[in-house]
Amino acid sequence: MGKVSSVYSMCGMCAVRCPIRVEVEDGVVRWIEGNPHEPGLRGSICAKGSAGVAFEYDSERPQYPMIRDGERGSGTWKKATWDEALDYIAEKLKDVIKKYGSKAIALSDRSGPFTDLTTSFLKALGSPNYFNHDDTCAKNVDMACRSLFGFKGRGDFSYDFTNTKHIILYARNVFESLQVKEVNNILDALDKGAKLTYMDCRATVTASKADRFFMIRPGTTYAINLALINVILKERLYDIDFVNRMTTGLTELESFVAPYTPEWAEKESGIPAQEIINLARDVSNDKPKVIFHPGWMLSRHTNSFYDSRAIYILNVLMGNIETKGGLIVAKGPADAGRKPLNSLGAKIPDVKDKIVDAEMKDKPFGTGHVVNLYKAIKTGEPYSIKAYFAYRYDPIASLPDPEAQKKVLNNLDLLVSIDVNYSQTGWYSDVILPESTYLERSNIIGTVKGSKPSFVMRRQAIAPRFDSKPAWEIFTLIAEKMGASQYFPYKSIEDIWNYQLEGTGVKIEDFNARGSVSLAKDPIFKDRNELKFKTPSGKIEFVSQELTKSGFESFKQYEAPLKPEKGKFRLIFGRSAVHTHAQSQNNIYLNEIMPENVLWINEKEAKDLGINDGDIVEVSSDGFSGTIKAKVTPYIHPEAVFMVHGFGNEIPLKTRSYKKGLSDNKFQIGLLEKTDPVGGGVAFNECFVSIKKG
Numbered sequence: 093m094g095k096v097s098s099v100y101s102m103c104g105m106c107a108v109r110c111p112i113r114v115e116v117e118d119g120v121v122r123w124i125e126g127n128p129h130e131p132g133l134r135g136s137i138c139a140k141g142s143a144g145v146a147f148e149y150d151s152e153r154p155q156y157p158m159i160r161d162g163e164r165g166s167g168t169w170k171k172a173t174w175d176e177a178l179d180y181i182a183e184k185l186k187d188v189i190k191k192y193g194s195k196a197i198a199l200s201d202r203s204g205p206f207t208d209l210t211t212s213f214l215k216a217l218g219s220p221n222y223f224n225h226d227d228t229c230a231k232n233v234d235m236a237c238r239s240l241f242g243f244k245g246r247g248d249f250s251y252d253f254t255n256t257k258h259i260i261l262y263a264r265n266v267f268e269s270l271q272v273k274e275v276n277n278i279l280d281a282l283d284k285g286a287k288l289t290y291m292d293c294r295a296t297v298t299a300s301k302a303d304r305f306f307m308i309r310p311g312t313t314y315a316i317n318l319a320l321i322n323v324i325l326k327e328r329l330y331d332i333d334f335v336n337r338m339t340t341g342l343t344e345l346e347s348f349v350a351p352y353t354p355e356w357a358e359k360e361s362g363i364p365a366q367e368i369i370n371l372a373r374d375v376s377n378d379k380p381k382v383i384f385h386p387g388w389m390l391s392r393h394t395n396s397f398y399d400s401r402a403i404y405i406l407n408v409l410m411g412n413i414e415t416k417g418g419l420i421v422a423k424g425p426a427d428a429g430r431k432p433l434n435s436l437g438a439k440i441p442d443v444k445d446k447i448v449d450a451e452m453k454d455k456p457f458g459t460g461h462v463v464n465l466y467k468a469i470k471t472g473e474p475y476s477i478k479a480y481f482a483y484r485y486d487p488i489a490s491l492p493d494p495e496a497q498k499k500v501l502n503n504l505d506l507l508v509s510i511d512v513n514y515s516q517t518g519w520y521s522d523v524i525l526p527e528s529t530y531l532e533r534s535n536i537i538g539t540v541k542g543s544k545p546s547f548v549m550r551r552q553a554i555a556p557r558f559d560s561k562p563a564w565e566i567f568t569l570i571a572e573k574m575g576a577s578q579y580f581p582y583k584s585i586e587d588i589w590n591y592q593l594e595g596t597g598v599k600i601e602d603f604n605a606r607g608s609v610s611l612a613k614d615p616i617f618k619d620r621n622e623l624k625f626k627t628p629s630g631k632i633e634f635v636s637q638e639l640t641k642s643g644f645e646s647f648k649q650y651e652a653p654l655k656p657e658k659g660k661f662r663l664i665f666g667r668s669a670v671h672t673h674a675q676s677q678n679n680i681y682l683n684e685i686m687p688e689n690v691l692w693i694n695e696k697e698a699k700d701l702g703i704n705d706g707d708i709v710e711v712s713s714d715g716f717s718g719t720i721k722a723k724v725t726p727y728i729h730p731e732a733v734f735m736v737h738g739f740g741n742e743i744p745l746k747t748r749s750y751k752k753g754l755s756d757n758k759f760q761i762g763l764l765e766k767t768d769p770v771g772g773g774v775a776f777n778e779c780f781v782s783i784k785k786g
């Protein structure tokens with residue numbers, strides 16, 4: 093046996109970024125497990141995390157910088173040195189700046205604990221145009237959270253699953269669309285007798301573990317929520333003292349929900365009125381130790397903002413804010429009496445220009461919506477965007493309608509993808525810059541908020557296998573070529589770490605023992621009756637001043653979702669426990685477990701269409717169609733069909749997944765511009781398809 097070392101780092105197989113311990117022998121990764129020092133993790137990782145070894149030793153990923161050598165998307169590339177590729181980028185950027193100003197440069201990334209690097213990079217170039225993926229994920233939830241609590245988003249709460257008595261999940265498939273720590277905590281709670289209520293249009297693994305499962309009509313959770321609030325207020329089942337003390341707008345809420353009875357909700361959702369009443373009474377008995385999880389999936393209809401808002405309101409009515417077993421306000425370093433990390437952008441002058449969607453007409457609540465970035469690229473309004481970096485982000489695979497997107501992206505003078513895989517966006521770019529993998533690089537230090545805030549470090553475990561670079565170096569080199577090296581003066585990751593940690597009392601060596609540094613000895617709890625929220629009133633605003641000011645209502649009348657015509661179905665989607673979005677389908681292990689997706693269809697509907705389990709069926713929407721195997725099952729609502737997202741790869745260099753399965757995004761034609769009008773989230777679920785035997 094060679095020399096074995098152990099490195100604490102962070103998994104990179106999905107955006108959850110679980111803490112890991114990596115075992116390295118003679119420079120080769122032999123073993124990856126969950127960081128045993130992390131109490132919630134207890135050494136576990138998921139299948140995708142374990143398959144990190146297969147990802148690392150795969151050669152079907154970018155191995156050197158590549159510059160397009162043909163039409164966009166033609167798939168013909170020139171191998172380039174880093175100097176050539178970065179010179180090419182710098183030259184284009186300088187041209188763009190000369191013609192349109194620095195604000196014509198945009199970047200989007202996956203968000204998370206390391207965005208200080210990308211936002212500071214843009215600041216150094218003089219652009220305000222930073223975006224993340226959230227319009228396609230949980231933007232409506234974030235905006236709902238902001239409207240009630242004044243918080244930035246859902247991340248300002250953590251959930252105390254371990255101590256809760258009742259968890260209510262709305263299309264939040266926790267056991268497949270997973271986060272390892274959350275799964276462990278929920279299983280612990282269930283072991284201790286907590287109840288689980290789950291609503292989905294389909295019976296998932298999570299449904300199989302639930303005490304109550306509602307197979308609900310697509311798009312109707314809002315009806316259930318309005319009826320729950322109705323019962324809870326009418327029967328005075330809420331935490332009266334907390335609500336009176338901490339909220340504004342209760343009277344308005346009461347009169348708004350009055351017509352939304354359980355009997356009415358039954359007609360909308362298909363869930364019996366008595367079940368809704370029972371749920372309301374049951375959770376109220378368990379309050380405040382209950383968690384209504386605001387989920388993500390509710391983010392994908394046109395009523396999702398108000399639906400998510402209703403879920404937060406239910407939490408508040410339970411008085412579960414800042415209580416054990418409820419929603420805990422996430423604490424940052426300052427709450428622990430500690431100095432936060434220095435921002436890499438702290439010494440860079442502020443950018444004068446406003447982000448491109450700040451002055452758009454008909455825009456949703458807040459700014460930084462990536463769909464608005466697309467609008468600006470398309471129309472040049474309110475000003476032109478001509479250069480776009482997609483860093484750790486694959487919009488062509490994750491926003492609707494790839495073909496419509498490509499037309500928009502053709503307006504760019506420069507499109508750069510910085511990725512560890514060949515992504516769909518990379519394949520359409522002018523330049524692909526390969527980042528070193530999460531096992532081959534270190535990141536800037538990140539802050540993780542929670543009841544015990546901490547600083548976290550992703551640390552290089554092995555040398556890069558190919559001619560790749562870590563993001564911090566890529567952005568430093570571009571800044572240098574753009575004449576902004578005074579703002580990015582770093583020569584090594586240690587330079588960056590030392591600068592970030594200055595004055596915090598934490599040193600680089602402090603991460604050696606367990607990979608992170610906790611900033612508080614014990615969980616920080618505040619007195620829930622003394623909480624000051626970041627809303628204009630300092631209270632939880634059922635009637636939101638900020639919404640009113642932006643011209644939006646605080647309560648939205650229910651509108652029934654469209655019912656598909658005969659022979660048509662609403663296309664819904666979600667994850668598998670063994671894949672990450674569109675990035676893992678070519679992984680040699682994960683591909684073996686799940687090489688392609690199938691189409692779930694209700695057995696009665698299938699029978700009418702003459703479709704048997706395992707038949708090949710044709711799925712079509714507005715001019716696009718494809719074939720896929722049918723999974724005929726009683727466990728999906730008859731109005732919906734379902735497929736796992738992320739398949740149908742069209743990049744020949746990924747040979748194992750090439751043309752396997754179908755991409756849900758391709759059916760979502762016209763949805764690039766269909767969003768929740770207030771939250772701004774993409775209304776992916778407004779997609780209808782026809783099915784026939786193939």
Ligand SMILES: Nc1nc2c(c(=O)[nH]1)N[C@H]1C(S)=C(S)[C@@H](COP(=O)(O)OP(=O)(O)OC[C@H]3O[C@@H](n4cnc5c(=O)[nH]c(N)nc54)[C@H](O)[C@@H]3O)O[C@H]1N2
Binds near residue numbers: 483510513528529530
């Ligand atoms: N139709 C449809 N659309 C969807 C969804 C759906 O289910 N159906 N899901 C939505 C949701 S919830 C989300 S969050 C988004 C996700 O959409 P994205 O954020 O685009 O997806 P990811 O797979 O997280 O990763 C994006 C890219 O990052 C790359 N990457 C991974 N690790 C690294 C790294 O260490 N460095 C670099 N530079 N790149 C890396 C991956 O190879 C991938 O190309 O998609 C959304 N869009």
Ligand SMILES: Nc1nc2c(c(=O)[nH]1)N[C@H]1C(S)=C(S)[C@@H](COP(=O)(O)OP(=O)(O)OC[C@H]3O[C@@H](n4cnc5c(=O)[nH]c(N)nc54)[C@H](O)[C@@H]3O)O[C@H]1N2
Binds near residue numbers: 106310670734
């Ligand atoms: N294995 C794995 N885990 C992941 C990820 C991954 O890629 N792979 N990605 C992570 C990310 S970025 C996210 S956002 C989360 C997503 O976590 P979730 O939102 O929990 O996951 P999804 O699988 O996208 O969707 C959950 C369910 O929504 C249901 N659904 C669809 N439409 C409707 C509807 O109208 N009403 C109701 N009631 N249900 C509906 C689908 O049937 C599906 O089972 O997962 C995270 N965890």
Ligand code: SF4
Binds near residue numbers: 106108
């Ligand atoms: S959930 Fe799995 S893939 Fe995602 S970071 Fe954790 S171990 Fe890695």
Ligand SMILES: [Mo]
Binds near residue numbers: 388
């Ligand atoms: Mo997501």
